[in-house]
Amino acid sequence: MSQPSETDIQQIFDRIAPLYDRFNDLLSLGQHRVWKKMALRWCEPRQGEKWLDLCCGSGDMTTLLAQLVAPRGQAIGVDFSKQLLAIAADKANNYAPKIQKCLTWQEGNVLELPFSDNTFDGATLAYGLRNVTNIPQCLAELHRVLKQGAKAAILDFHRPSDRLMQSFQDFYLERVVVPMADRFAMTEEYAYIAPSLARFPIGTEQVKLAKAAGFMQATHYAIANGMMGVLVLQKKL
DSSP: OOOOHHHHHHHHHHHHGGGGGHHHHHHHHHHHHHHHHHHHHHHHTTTTOEEETTTTSSSSSHHHHHHHTTTOOOOEESSSOOOHHHHHHHHHHTTTTHHHTTTTEEEOOOTTTOOOOTTTTEEEEOOGGGOOSHHHHHHHHHHHHHEEEEEEEEEEEEEOSHHHHHHHHHHHIIIIIIIHHHHHHHHHTTTTHHHHHHHSHHHHHHHHHHHHHOOEEEEEEETTTEEEEEEEOOOOO
16 A cells, blocks of 8 residues: 555544544553553653644643643644544533643644744654654654753554564454444545554664654653554753
8 A cells, every 4th residue: 555645644534533532442442541641751741831742633642731731831732634623622621721721722734833943842742653744854843843952752653573462463453453443434544554554664763763853862662562652852952
């Protein structure tokens, strides 16, 4: 399968938006929430800071950021899917007022971020880097908008080095993810996961790309038996 275009990917996420949260919970058995909190512990958001959540989807990670930077900080969620942003905004209506006040949702392209240089105290990107059409450009844009010394955490799938875990991951995608997507008439939309993972740089390659984008420090941590990974970055002081 050839790599889909940016428009193709945008349309996929607009179509899956109504089932996005449900699928994330079903396919990860709810563990994606644990992994997101792990990623946040590595980049240490603090009260009063201004943070950016790229490819924010339905806003789970953005909301976690808002809880950490409240009551005077800001958490800005950016995504190119209008449908997912609408769901994120709707969910936010149920949050405590002090959290709502910290949240902003903005449509945007991670390859051309609508922010000035050196704007944010930190950033997160959960399950989005694998889907961008130009990873080096995305990392360069992330580096540009971060303040000096700022940290970022990027959470995504990872290809395990262990052959047994590789086999399990392949089995899970083929025998669990695709049939479940088929049950909800979303086969085509979720069939992209396996080929996107095959194209996605492994941890050591991600570190090289991050350093080439200008980051002073880049460390990749394999989690969930190597099937997920967190790339922790820091901009030069």
